[in-house]
Amino acid sequence: MADNVVVFGAAGQLGVELVTVFRSRGYAVHPFNRATVDITDLPLLERTLAAIDPGVVINAAAYNQVDVAEQEPQAAYAANGLGVRNLAVACRQLDALLVHFSTDYVFDGMLGRAYTEDDRPRPLGAYAVSKLAGELYAQAYLDNPLIIRTSGVFGPGGLRTARGNFVEVMLRLAASGQPIRVTEDHVASPTYAPALAEKTADLVASPHRGLFHVGGGRAISWFEFAAAIFRAAGVSPELKPTNEREYRTAARRPKYSALENARLAACGIAPMPSIEDALAAYMTERAKYK
Numbered sequence: 001m002a003d004n005v006v007v008f009g010a011a012g013q014l015g016v017e018l019v020t021v022f023r024s025r026g027y028a029v030h031p032f033n034r035a036t037v038d039i040t041d042l043p044l045l046e047r048t049l050a051a052i053d054p055g056v057v058i059n060a061a062a063y064n065q066v067d068v069a070e071q072e073p074q075a076a077y078a079a080n081g082l083g084v085r086n087l088a089v090a091c092r093q094l095d096a097l098l099v100h101f102s103t104d105y106v107f108d109g110m111l112g113r114a115y116t117e118d119d120r121p122r123p124l125g126a127y128a129v130s131k132l133a134g135e136l137y138a139q140a141y142l143d144n145p146l147i148i149r150t151s152g153v154f155g156p157g158g159l160r161t162a163r164g165n166f167v168e169v170m171l172r173l174a175a176s177g178q179p180i181r182v183t184e185d186h187v188a189s190p191t192y193a194p195a196l197a198e199k200t201a202d203l204v205a206s207p208h209r210g211l212f213h214v215g216g217g218r219a220i221s222w223f224e225f226a227a228a229i230f231r232a233a234g235v236s237p238e239l240k241p242t243n244e245r246e247y248r249t250a251a252r253r254p255k256y257s258a259l260e261n262a263r264l265a266a267c268g269i270a271p272m273p274s275i276e277d278a279l280a281a282y283m284t285e286r287a288k289y290k
């Protein structure tokens, strides 16, 4: 049924917002977390979807441990590549729309400007390769999937997950009283999960399909983003810039992976909120959890 929407990865920080937004727009939402349906289990996935017969299948499930993936690339590929293949195969059988989320990390970050949907991906590590594989599987089995690449997702849902998000990491460090060092030579488009969920619902309701970039709308370094977080939270820890050379990680990351939202705008969809407004909304939601 067209009004039946299935959300996989419903316990993740984006998943919880998708469930809220689609319910608020009148859809019958069927949420599944990893404990109820693991997307790597094709027979279970097929049985589950056949019983619901959804018009829309949203995949917010993902293996997101960018550095750990360098030690276990198979685990990243199983969820982010083959899991998406499973979803695409099942959606094809049911003629359902697959909405899938991907990442700015499919790019190498060497362009020096925000990436458009027409720019060529060049992933730099196991996580990034697995996410690009997911995009390719969705496109291989389906004529019109909706693939949404996003960047640096933060949302109140992250307060309930083990992984959390960058905002929570920064606030935890601030509370510890130690000086905080954050990279100033890596630029992304931090994206507020509730706003991303709203844009996703706008796209689903529109006739537009294909590949979309939905980032936060501003290119900003992680150092500047940390400073914005502390301003929004009203705290003043000692914040110092660092860089890729000083702060090594297991996985290579793109240096400049901001996303250009122009295709979204061309479809008549309102812009994302400013980072300041998104952080203010986040702090308000966060206070409700305390």
Ligand SMILES: NC(=O)c1ccc[n+]([C@@H]2O[C@H](COP(=O)([O-])OP(=O)(O)OC[C@H]3O[C@@H](n4cnc5c(N)ncnc54)[C@H](OP(=O)(O)O)[C@@H]3O)[C@@H](O)[C@H]2O)c1
Pocket (backbone or CB within 6 Å): 008, 009, 010, 011, 012, 013, 014, 015, 033, 034, 037, 038, 039, 040, 059, 060, 061, 062, 063, 064, 079, 083, 101, 102, 103, 104, 131, 150, 151, 152, 153, 154, 161, 163
């Ligand atoms: N977070 C970011 O900064 C970021 C940046 C760019 C793109 N994205 C993309 O945005 C989407 C949403 O990310 P998010 O931040 O909401 O991630 P998240 O908070 O880590 O949520 C992902 C959820 O997927 C679940 N999951 C993992 N493997 C699964 C499997 N095999 N079957 C079913 N569920 C599984 C996880 O469960 P467990 O907790 O049990 O593992 C978790 O609840 C993902 O596609 C991600 O790649 C995220």
